[in-house]
Amino acid sequence: MLNQENKNRIELSILMPCLNEAETLAKCLLKARCALESLNISGEIIVADNGSIDGSQEIAKSYGAKIVNVAARGYGAALMGGIKEARGEFVIMGDADDSYDFSALDSFLAKLREGYDLVMGNRFKGGIAPGAMPFLHKYLGNPVLSGLGRLFFKNRIGDFHCGLRGFKKSSIESLGLNTTGMEFASEMVVKAALNGLRITEVPTTLSRDGRSRPPHLRTWRDGWRHLRFLLIYSPRWLFFYPGIVMVVIGLAVMLFLLPKPRTFHGVNFDIHTMLYASMLIVVGIQTTSFAVFTKVFAIKNGFLPQDRRIESFMTAFPLEKGLVVGVLLMVAGIAGTFYAFWQWSLESFGPLTPAFTMRVAIPSATVLLAGVQIIFNSFFLSILRLDSPAKSSVNGM
Numbered sequence: 001m002l003n004q005e006n007k008n009r010i011e012l013s014i015l016m017p018c019l020n021e022a023e024t025l026a027k028c029l030l031k032a033r034c035a036l037e038s039l040n041i042s043g044e045i046i047v048a049d050n051g052s053i054d055g056s057q058e059i060a061k062s063y064g065a066k067i068v069n070v071a072a073r074g075y076g077a078a079l080m081g082g083i084k085e086a087r088g089e090f091v092i093m094g095d096a097d098d099s100y101d102f103s104a105l106d107s108f109l110a111k112l113r114e115g116y117d118l119v120m121g122n123r124f125k126g127g128i129a130p131g132a133m134p135f136l137h138k139y140l141g142n143p144v145l146s147g148l149g150r151l152f153f154k155n156r157i158g159d160f161h162c163g164l165r166g167f168k169k170s171s172i173e174s175l176g177l178n179t180t181g182m183e184f185a186s187e188m189v190v191k192a193a194l195n196g197l198r199i200t201e202v203p204t205t206l207s208r209d210g211r212s213r214p215p216h217l218r219t220w221r222d223g224w225r226h227l228r229f230l231l232i233y234s235p236r237w238l239f240f241y242p243g244i245v246m247v248v249i250g251l252a253v254m255l256f257l258l259p260k261p262r263t264f265h266g267v268n269f270d271i272h273t274m275l276y277a278s279m280l281i282v283v284g285i286q287t288t289s290f291a292v293f294t295k296v297f298a299i300k301n302g303f304l305p306q307d308r309r310i311e312s313f314m315t316a317f318p319l320e321k322g323l324v325v326g327v328l329l330m331v332a333g334i335a336g337t338f339y340a341f342w343q344w345s346l347e348s349f350g351p352l353t354p355a356f357t358m359r360v361a362i363p364s365a366t367v368l369l370a371g372v373q374i375i376f377n378s379f380f381l382s383i384l385r386l387d388s389p390a391k392s393s394v395n396g397m
Contacts, residue, residue, distance in 0.1 A: 009042060009089075010042050010043060010044055010087045010088045010089070011041050011042050011043060011088055011089050011090060012036070012039075012041050012042070012043035012044075012088045012089070012090050012091075012092065012109065013043065013044050013045075013046055013086035013087060013088030013090070013091045013092075013169070014032045014035070014036070014043060014044070014045045014046065014091075014092050014093075014094075014102065014105070015046045015048060015079065015082045015083065015086060015091050015092070015093040015094075016028060016029075016032075016045070016046070016047050016048065016065075016082075016093070016094060016095070016096040017048045017050065017075060017078035017079050017082065017093070017095065017096065018047050018048065018049045018050065018052055018056050018060070018078070018096045019049070019050040019051065019052055019056075019078070019216060020052045020053065020054040020056060020213075021052070021054075021056050021096040021097060021211070022052070022054040022055045022056045022059060023210055023211050023212060023213075024096060024097050024098035024209065024210040024211055025047070025056050025059050025060065025096050026059050026063065027098045027210065028094075028096045028097075028098055028100075028102055029045060029047075029059070029060065029063040029065055030063065031101065031102035031103040032045045032102040032103075033045065033063065033064075034103050035102055035103050035104070035105045035106075038103070038106075039105065039106060039109060041109070043088060044066055044086070044087060044088060045063070045064070045065040045066065046065065046066045046067075046068055046082050046085065046086055047060040047065045047066070047067050047068070047082075047096070048068045048070050048078040048079060048081050048082030048085075049067055049068065049069055049070065049078070050070050050073060050074070050077070050078040051070075051071070051073065056096075066085070068081050068082050068084075068085045069081075070082070072180060073180070074180035074181045074182075074184075075180075075181060075182050075184055075185075075216070076177070076179045076180040076181055076182070076183070076184025076187070077180040079093060079184060080177060080178075080180075080184075083169065083172065083173065084173075086169055088169060089168065089169060089170075090109065090112045090166060090167070090168055090169065091166065091167055091169050091172070092105055092108050092109070092164070092165070092166040093163070093164070093165060093166075093167075094163055094164040094165075095163045095164075095209075097209035097210065097211055097215070098207065098209055098210040098211075099132060099163075099206055099207050099208065099209040099210075100121070100163060100164040100204065100205075100206065100207075101204070101205055101207070104204070104205075105166070107202040107203075107204075108121070108164075108165075108166035108202060109166065111166070111200050111202060112166050112167070112168060115198060116168075116198045116199065116200045117167060117168045117171035117172070117192060117197035117198045117199065118165065118166075118167045118168075118171070118172070118188070118189070118192045118197055118198070118199045118200075119165060119166040119167065119199075119200055119201065119202060120157050120159065120160075120162055120165045120189065120199065120200070120201040120202075121159065121162040121163075121164040121165055121201065121202060121203075121204030122157075122158050122159040122162060122201045122202065122203055122204060123159055123162055123204060123205065123206040124142075124158060124159055125158065125159075125201075125203040126202075126203030126204040126205045126206070127203075127205045127206070128205075128206045129205070129206060129207045129208055130208075131208050132206045132207055132208045132209075133206060134219065136219055137219065141219065141223050142159065142160070142161055145160055145161065145186070145223070145226050145227060145230065146158060146159055146160040146161070148227070148230050149186065149189060149190065149230060151237070152190075152230055152233075152234040152236075152237050153189075153190055153193040153194065153233075153234065154193065155189070155193045155199060156201075157189055157199065157201055158201060159201065160185070160186055160189055160226075161185050161186070161226070162185075162204065163185065164204050165188075167188075167192075171192075171197055172188065172192070174195075175188070175191040175192065175195060175197075176191075176302060177191065179229065181222070181225055182217060182222040182225060182226065183222070183225040183226050183228070183229040185226070186226045186229050186230060187229060190229070190230065190233050191233075194233070194304060194305050195305050196305075233298075233303075233304070235290070235291040235292075235294040235295050235298070236291060238291070238294075239287050239288065239290040239291035239294060240287075240288055240291035240292075242284075242287055243283075243284045243285070243286070243287030243288030243289075243290070243291065244284065244288060245284070246280045246281070246283055246284030246287065247280070247281055247284035247285060247288065248284075249277075249280055250277040250278065250279070250280030250281035250284060251277075251281060253273060253274070253276075253277035253280075254274055254277040254278065254281070254362070254363060254366070257269060257270065257271075257273060257274050257277070257359075258274075258359060258363065261355070270355060271354060271355060271358040271359060271362065274358070274359070274362045274363075275358075275362055278362050278363075278365065278366040281366055281370065282366065282369050282370065282373070285370055285373050285374070286373060286377075289373070289377045289381075292310070292313070292381060293377075293380065293381065293384060295307060295310050296310060296314075296381065296384045296385060297384055300384070300385070314381075314385070319378050319379065319381070319382045322374055322375065322377070322378025322381070323375055323378055325371075325374055326371045326372070326373075326374035326375035326378065327371065327375070328371070329367050329368070329370050329371030329374065330367075330368055330371030330372065330375075331371075332364075332367050332368075332371075333364050333365065333366070333367035333368025333369070333370075333371060334364075334368060335364075336360055336361075336363060336364025336367065336368075337361070337364045337365070337368065339360055339364075340357055340360040340361050340364060343356075343357060343360070344357070
């Protein structure tokens with residue numbers, strides 16, 4: 001029985017998403033078949049077809065590939081459909097436009113056998129043929145987005161968007177990937193990094209694709225979708241760090257101008273600058289709060305893994321502490337407001353000197369607003385943490 005199971009075991013599935021790739025599909029399938037033979041490995045070739053009407057499916061059948069028809073349109077949708085149907089322990093995926101060399105998969109397989117969950121190709125290390133990658137992609141899009149990916153998610157991947165990559169099927173399926181477009185490439189790397197999977201990369205080459213038609217990739221649209229995904233999955237860089245910077249700058253400016261106006265190189269900074277500093281503080285507090293809200297929501301709904309820092313924060317600052325801090329700030333703001341009102345009464349409620357009164361009114365209003373924000377944000381955070389009735393009943397059982 002065990003011998004029969006080993007005999008039927010498939011170690012590697014080579015997966016190609018396909019949408020009208022009749023011009024190049026045969027070359028890719030031939031190279032993939034040669035790779036399986038040269039590696040002497042039990043494998044299969046899968047074509048995840050996304051609605052081709054140019055004869056791609058017939059070509060795939062003639063080369064003995066397994067065809068998976070995926071109705072939902074999109075690069076990510078096609079790949080998810082193919083991954084689901086793959087029988088191999090490992091999957092190596094690559095575009096069917098003949099830009100990747102499916103005959104050179106030995107380095108990917110070697111790393112997978114070493115125990116890595118995700119093995120990325122790196123075209124910048126392996127070599128990019130002249131004209132194979134558009135100028136904007138090579139010198140702006142890929143370097144910038146890959147750099148942001150390394151910064152946001154603390155990994156060393158040099159080519160976030162290489163289409164040739166291998167992975168352990170069970171590991172990638174556990175991530176719950178769900179994007180249907182080109183940003184699927186980023187989602188796989190990001191979620192693998194967030195969930196602590198073992199990731200490495202190997203050099204690979206990129207050749208000019210063999211198609212006569214334009215590629216499916218749209219530079220600005222798909223570039224934005226990748227950037228949007230990176231930002232959404234990194235609340236720290238989208239909300240927390242910008243919010244902290246705004247609060248620090250706002251406080252520094254306000255405290256600097258609180259005693260008196262300041263002049264630099266003939267330019268006078270006074271209460272008007274204080275007003276904008278107040279705006280920075282208020283917006284910064286709310287933006288920082290969004291980072292916590294987003295993190296709690298994403299963790300609760302399974303978009304992000306558990307984070308001990310968030311749990312520690314929630315334990316250290318429950319609703320009641322937030323309310324206390326908010327009330328104290330409100331009291332301080334109201335006290336400053338009454339002080340300004342008292343100063344006005346000393347002038348028999350007549351005209352006042354804005355340069356003096358606004359130095360009290362602006363900080364007082366800022367502190368008062370901050371207190372209100374913290375109180376309502378604390379309640380909202382507590383609401384986000386509530387379990388649904390169905391979940392509560394399950395936990396109770």
